[in-house]
Amino acid sequence: MSFTIKNMTIRKRIMFIFLISSMFLILILMAAFSYIEVKNSQERFEQLSRQTANGLSFMPALTKAIKSNDYSEIQGIIDRVRLHAENPIVTVVDRDGIFIIHPDETKIGTSGEKCHFTQSLLFGSYITKEAEGAGGPSVMTTAPIYEKIYGGEQVVGAITVEYLNEDINATIIKKIFRLILVAIIGIIVCIGSALFLARSIQSDTLGFEPATIAGLFREREAMLDAVKEGIVVIDKSQNISMINPSAKKLVQTKDEQRELVKALGLLETFRKGESSYDKEQLYDGSVLITNRRPLYHGQEIVGAICSFRDKTDIKQLQETILQIQGYSDGLRAQAHEYKNKLYVLMGLLQIEHYDEALQFIEEETLEEKQAIPMLQMIEDPGVHAILLGKMAKAAEKKVTLVVGEGSRLGRTSITVSDMAIMLGNLLDNAIDAVLHAKQKKIEVMITDIGSEIVIDVQDTGMGLNPETVKEIFQTGFSSKGEQRGYGLSHVYETAKKYDGMVEVSMLKVGGTVFSLYLPKTKGET
Amino acid sequence: MRRLFLIAIGISLLVGCASQKGAVGETFPNKTIEIIAPASPGGGWDMAARSSQRALKADGTAGEDITVINKPGGGGEVGWQYLNQQDGHFAALNSSLLITGQLLGQSELTYEQFTPLAMLSTEWLAVATKADAGFENATELMDQLREDPKSLTIGVSPSLGSGNHLAFVQAAIESGIDPTELQFLVYSSGGDIMNALLGGHIDLTSNSMSDLSEQYEAGEVEILAITSPERLDSFPDIPTWQEQGVSVEFPHWRGIMGPPDMSETEIAQWDDMLSEMVETEEWKTDLDNNDLDAFYMNSNETVDFLKEQHEFFKDIVSESGLAP
Numbered sequence: 001m002s003f004t005i006k007n008m009t010i011r012k013r014i015m016f017i018f019l020i021s022s023m024f025l026i027l028i029l030m031a032a033f034s035y036i037e038v039k040n041s042q043e044r045f046e047q048l049s050r051q052t053a054n055g056l057s058f059m060p061a062l063t064k065a066i067k068s069n070d071y072s073e074i075q076g077i078i079d080r081v082r083l084h085a086e087n088p089i090v091t092v093v094d095r096d097g098i099f100i101i102h103p104d105e106t107k108i109g110t111s112g113e114k115c116h117f118t119q120s121l122l123f124g125s126y127i128t129k130e131a132e133g134a135g136g137p138s139v140m141t142t143a144p145i146y147e148k149i150y151g152g153e154q155v156v157g158a159i160t161v162e163y164l165n166e167d168i169n170a171t172i173i174k175k176i177f178r179l180i181l182v183a184i185i186g187i188i189v190c191i192g193s194a195l196f197l198a199r200s201i202q203s204d205t206l207g208f209e210p211a212t213i214a215g216l217f218r219e220r221e222a223m224l225d226a227v228k229e230g231i232v233v234i235d236k237s238q239n240i241s242m243i244n245p246s247a248k249k250l251v252q253t254k255d256e257q258r259e260l261v262k263a264l265g266l267l268e269t270f271r272k273g274e275s276s277y278d279k280e281q282l283y284d285g286s287v288l289i290t291n292r293r294p295l296y297h298g299q300e301i302v303g304a305i306c307s308f309r310d311k312t313d314i315k316q317l318q319e320t321i322l323q324i325q326g327y328s329d330g331l332r333a334q335a336h337e338y339k340n341k342l343y344v345l346m347g348l349l350q351i352e353h354y355d356e357a358l359q360f361i362e363e364e365t366l367e368e369k370q371a372i373p374m375l376q377m378i379e380d381p382g383v384h385a386i387l388l389g390k391m392a393k394a395a396e397k398k399v400t401l402v403v404g405e406g407s408r409l410g411r412t413s414i415t416v417s418d419m420a421i422m423l424g425n426l427l428d429n430a431i432d433a434v435l436h437a438k439q440k441k442i443e444v445m446i447t448d449i450g451s452e453i454v455i456d457v458q459d460t461g462m463g464l465n466p467e468t469v470k471e472i473f474q475t476g477f478s479s480k481g482e483q484r485g486y487g488l489s490h491v492y493e494t495a496k497k498y499d500g501m502v503e504v505s506m507l508k509v510g511g512t513v514f515s516l517y518l519p520k521t522k523g524e525t
Numbered sequence: 526m527r528r529l530f531l532i533a534i535g536i537s538l539l540v541g542c543a544s545q546k547g548a549v550g551e552t553f554p555n556k557t558i559e560i561i562a563p564a565s566p567g568g569g570w571d572m573a574a575r576s577s578q579r580a581l582k583a584d585g586t587a588g589e590d591i592t593v594i595n596k597p598g599g600g601g602e603v604g605w606q607y608l609n610q611q612d613g614h615f616a617a618l619n620s621s622l623l624i625t626g627q628l629l630g631q632s633e634l635t636y637e638q639f640t641p642l643a644m645l646s647t648e649w650l651a652v653a654t655k656a657d658a659g660f661e662n663a664t665e666l667m668d669q670l671r672e673d674p675k676s677l678t679i680g681v682s683p684s685l686g687s688g689n690h691l692a693f694v695q696a697a698i699e700s701g702i703d704p705t706e707l708q709f710l711v712y713s714s715g716g717d718i719m720n721a722l723l724g725g726h727i728d729l730t731s732n733s734m735s736d737l738s739e740q741y742e743a744g745e746v747e748i749l750a751i752t753s754p755e756r757l758d759s760f761p762d763i764p765t766w767q768e769q770g771v772s773v774e775f776p777h778w779r780g781i782m783g784p785p786d787m788s789e790t791e792i793a794q795w796d797d798m799l800s801e802m803v804e805t806e807e808w809k810t811d812l813d814n815n816d817l818d819a820f821y822m823n824s825n826e827t828v829d830f831l832k833e834q835h836e837f838f839k840d841i842v843s844e845s846g847l848a849p
Contacts, residue, residue, distance in 0.1 A: 118845070150726030
């Protein structure tokens with residue numbers, strides 16, 4: 001049953017259920033009505049026969065007719081009464097039980113079945129019962145007919161008024177047929193309203209079957225869950241009607257949701273009804289690249305949808321790649337330079353300028369000595385590599401990058417990529433800062449004494465504009481032009497991730513010191 | 526916990542009800558007792574009701590006031606229907622009509638619907654002719670009726686199917702006469718019948734001794750047979766049907782009954798009151814004055830007696846050709 005119902009279209013299903021329930025209801029009502037009607041009819045006809053019989057039995061004309069043997073007048077009276085009382089069969093017997101009135105004229109003058117009348121004739125009883133009457137099985141009342149005589153009363157005959165069962169049944173059946181007619185109209189109305197309901201449901205569901213809609217809904221949910229892009233939809237009242245998991249990651253509370261809607265520019269899209277693509281919007285320190293469209297129902301705007309992705313994510317990735325590319329470039333450059341030096345050394349040796357060769361080697365090793373021994377104290381391979389790479393880059397640009405005396409760093413649990421973002425950016429900035437300075441020197445001090453790793457990057461550049469110092473850690477700030485300026489904000493964000501902080505201070509002698517503080521404990525857990 | 530609480534309430538209610546019921550039982554009757562005479566004042570039922578009232582008051586067992594209310598109509602039915610809706614302080618007079626009414630299709634009420642309390646009195650029914658009618662005895666009368674059932678007109682009151690009527694129908698059946706052939710005339714009272722009999726409109730009557738005794742003692746009417754099993758002390762000259770070879774014994778009894786569903790205590794109380802009442806001088810004098818015989822039965826005996834009477838009347842009705 002349920003299987004077949006499931007397979008039906010929604011219209012058929014509604015029709016089916018309506019039809020079944022209305023038929024069931026109507027059948028029950030019909031049965032109840034028929035039962036009551038049969039009972040009532042029985043009672044009604046019993047009562048009618050009793051009233052008619054009693055009424056007729058008290059008519060003086062009837063007594064007179066019996067006594068005078070003139071029945072034409074009484075027959076007329078009886079016929080008139082019958083017309084008003086649903087045409088019963090009326091029979092009258094005299095004192096001896098001889099029929100004097102009978103619908104079958106041949107019976108008149110013959111003796112009726114006595115026991116019908118005996119009780120009335122002998123005991124004057126008024127009896128209503130169901131029995132075999134003059135015309136067949138019927139509901140009948142027999143009443144005595146009295147004559148007043150010498151101050152007393154004598155029974156002179158009896159009258160029977162009977163309603164044939166078949167006539168009673170016919171009236172019941174007639175009523176039930178009328179009822180069936182009404183029932184059919186009822187069912188037609190039911191089918192009509194079922195059709196109307198089905199149509200209105202189908203118009204709400206754009207003509208899809210509920211199962212199809214459920215399928216589409218599931219697919220859409222899965223799709224929304226699967227995409228990495230955030231998707232937010234607002235409805236007419238500008239509340240979020242749909243938000244996918246990616247977008248939800250950004251917001252927890254209702255207030256935040258409202259904030260997000262505003263930040264995404266959905267309200268504007270809703271108001272203006274204009275689509276916009278690849279627009280950047282700022283939300284909570286991140287740049288989101290948004291695509292927005294209003295939702296129309298006919299001509300009316302009923303909401304707006306926005307899909308977005310975090311530009312920071314992309315940028316971060318790009319930067320990490322750039323850093324790593326930088327190391328490899330640096331290493332290649334170093335290798336190249338080293339090769340050159342070897343050529344020089346080979347040339348000097350070939351022309352047997354041994355003193356100069358020795359001096360050259362001494363010079364070279366002296367330079368290395370300055371940095372390398374300090375570099376040895378940096379045990380963390382990531383930091384080591386970054387410093388090495390940046391040194392190479394600095395050397396290419398004729399910038400001296402040295403690791404300060406007393407620097408030391410054990411292994412840390414900060415990932416290389418995060419360290420590259422923090423240290424790498426600071427060093428890059430420092431290199432950029434000293435490019436055009438007279439003295440091109442950068443000193444990095446790294447210590448991990450105590451509970452913190454402290455990294456100072458000191459340059460000899462021009463320093464910062466005091467007015468912009470406060471903004472340098474904000475997204476989008478850059479002294480290097482548009483579409484830049486994520487560097488320091490990344491340093492800031494990443495340091496925050498490790499519960500650390502970054503400070504900037506300017507030296508009186510010129511130049512800037514960036515200090516990075518990273519708690520050890522956070523990394524260890 | 527809550528259930529326990531409910532049970533406790535239930536028990537306390539039950540106990541409360543039980544004690545209340547007991548209290549009512551102990552003090553029954555606790556208000557005026559009303560005796561319903563299902564007829565207008567002056568008839569046999571009214572007389573019986575007022576005799577009971579007098580005798581109960583004289584006896585004093587009831588300890589409450591006693592009144593009589595008349596509810597005439599429908600051959601007793603109106604009064605009995607009224608009783609149907611009352612409590613144990615009400616009682617109504619009854620007679621064989623309670624049984625025959627239903628048997629003859631004239632009433633829906635049955636004797637089983639009520640609580641029988643007692644049989645009170647009976648009178649015996651006699652067949653009388655005018656003194657100069659010329660019948661020596663009942664045998665002669667029945668012989669003529671057997672010969673020609675329509676030759677004589679019989680007066681009965683107050684209706685066909687009454688005790689008077691049925692007593693003669695029984696006698697006719699026992700004598701081998703088809704009762705449906707008989708010419709009955711119905712009068713509304715015994716007085717009318719006496720007038721019709723003396724005026725020559727009817728040839729004989731089946732009536733109660735109380736209605737006949739006066740004219741009998743005056744010598745105006747002759748009484749041919751009486752339905753008592755033995756000759757009456759007060760009328761030793763009147764022969765019974767039985768001694769004339771017709772097996773008829775027909776008490777025209779009057780009893781008293783209460784509404785349906787009376788309690789045991791109420792019935793016992795009524796038994797006490799009524800058994801004391803029938804012993805009073807007032808009651809006995811009233812019986813004598815009205816030519817009635819004592820016919821007291823207590824509530825238990827009355828239950829059996831009514832069953833017996835029901836069978837008896839059923840037989841008469843069926844033998845008269847209604848259900849061959």
